[in-house]
Every structure is written in C-alpha cells, then in structure tokens.
Amino acid sequence: MRRAALILLVLLVVALAVLAQVMDVPDGAALRSWVDGAGWAAPFVFTGVCALGTAVFFPKPVLATAAGLLFGIGWGSALAVAGFTAGAMIAFAVARGLGRDTVKGWLGERLRVIETVFARRGVEATLVIRLLPVVPFTLANYGAGVTAVKARDFALGTALGLVPSTVLAAVLGDALSDLGSPRSLVALAIWGVLAVAGVWWGRNLITAAARAA
Structure with a gap:
C-alpha cells in the first residue's frame, strides 16, 4: 500500500507538470x-x-510578476507570498500523506545527510531551496513533503524565502514596460546574488551535517 501511494504521488506530480506545460498561460x-x-x-x-496555481505547477514567476502589475510592489508581493505559501503547503501535505513513509525506508547514506539537515534545521534548509532558482518551486514543495522537515518549519522557511524573489519579480512586473531601467537591472543582479548565497549556505548545511554524522 505504501509503495502504491508513492507511485500515485509520482504519477500525480508528472501529470500536473505535463498539464502545466501544455495549458495556455494567461498573459498580463x-x-x-x-x-x-x-x-x-x-x-x-x-x-x-x-x-x-502553485500546487499545479503554474509558472510562479508569471504570477509574481503579475502581482506587481496588478497591485503594485508592496501589496502585490504580500498577496503573492501568502498565496504561494498556501499552495506550497497543499503540495507538501499531499506528498507527506502519500510518500513519506515509503521514502524514509529507502534512504542511502548520502540522502540521510540531507534528511538530517531537513530534520534538524528545517527552516534554514527550506530557505536555501527557495533561494536557488534552478530548483523548480512546485517540485521542491512535493519533494519536501517526503523529507523529515516539520510542517511548521517548512511553512516558515517558505514564507521567508519567498519574500526576496517575489518582491524582485513584483518590481520587474511594476516596471515591465522598461526592463532596461536601472531598477530592473538592480533587481536581476540581486536575484543572482541571492542564488549564489543559497548555494553557499546549502553546502555549509550539508557539510556540517555530514561531519556530525
């Protein structure tokens, strides 16, 4: 039954990802x-x-940028962060219910180190994955559900980690008519700095956990 639940989770995630690719994405x-x-x-x-949208792989940057266009930077960012966090928790809950019990029995040594990081430093670990633009947001939500991270730590880390990228996307949305403006260029530069910081922070967390093991 546990293996069947995990298979169902994988099929659900794949189906949602495919659906997100073939569906028409509304413009601004x-x-x-x-x-x-x-x-x-x-x-x-x-x-x-x-x-x-977050729970079903709708492109988050589209919604974050739309937030700035529709509501302005401050109000739009707050609404987007609230919505993204809620969507992340939906995906997290689905994955936790379907896949956690099976996955924890399959962990190898390398994955156990990552599991330890999420179990002991869940807020920081979640913040790290939110700072890495190469990690798909929705996929990370489902993936976190099968780790040992506590739900409250995941929610807090997600909300905090979403603030920089969401505000920056809202800034870009608010200045969409002039992407070459200094404000937009600064926002993109900050985005890059945050990504580098995420990589550095993540490596430190994993290294510390490996040494403690």
Whole structure:
C-alpha cells in the first residue's frame, strides 16, 4: 500500500507538470481582466489563484510578476507570498500523506545527510531551496513533503524565502514596460546574488551535517 501511494504521488506530480506545460498561460492582460472583474474580492481571488496555481505547477514567476502589475510592489508581493505559501503547503501535505513513509525506508547514506539537515534545521534548509532558482518551486514543495522537515518549519522557511524573489519579480512586473531601467537591472543582479548565497549556505548545511554524522 505504501509503495502504491508513492507511485500515485509520482504519477500525480508528472501529470500536473505535463498539464502545466501544455495549458495556455494567461498573459498580463487576461490576469488584469480577471482581477478587475472580481471587484472588492480581487485580492482574495488573486491569492487563491496563486495558491492553486502553485500546487499545479503554474509558472510562479508569471504570477509574481503579475502581482506587481496588478497591485503594485508592496501589496502585490504580500498577496503573492501568502498565496504561494498556501499552495506550497497543499503540495507538501499531499506528498507527506502519500510518500513519506515509503521514502524514509529507502534512504542511502548520502540522502540521510540531507534528511538530517531537513530534520534538524528545517527552516534554514527550506530557505536555501527557495533561494536557488534552478530548483523548480512546485517540485521542491512535493519533494519536501517526503523529507523529515516539520510542517511548521517548512511553512516558515517558505514564507521567508519567498519574500526576496517575489518582491524582485513584483518590481520587474511594476516596471515591465522598461526592463532596461536601472531598477530592473538592480533587481536581476540581486536575484543572482541571492542564488549564489543559497548555494553557499546549502553546502555549509550539508557539510556540517555530514561531519556530525
């Protein structure tokens, strides 16, 4: 039964990833139309779209950039972070329920080190994966669900880790008409610095865990 649940989880993730690739992604005009049509409920609608979109592999940068376009940098970033965190927890809960018990019995020595990092320093480990642009956001959410990270640590690490990238995407969205502007160039440079910091931080966490093992 546990193996069947894990297979179901893998099939679900693959199906959602494929669906995200073949579906039509709405552009900024379509998203603005949806939000305008929602009236006073627009913030709640957008947050819900972010949550559901995150859980089903909808491109997060599209939503984060749209947040800046539709609501401005401050308000848009707050709504996007709330929605992304909620969506991350949906994916986390699904993976935790379907795959955790099976995966923990298959861990090799190398993976046990990573498991130790997530178990003991869950907030930091989650922050690291949020700073790495090469790690797909939604895939990381499902992957974290089968690790030993505590749900509250994952939620906190996700919320904190989302702030820099979401604000930067909102800045780019707010200045979408002028991507060559100094503000946009600075935002992209900061994004690169954060990625390098994430790699360095992650290596330190794994090295420390390996030495302690």
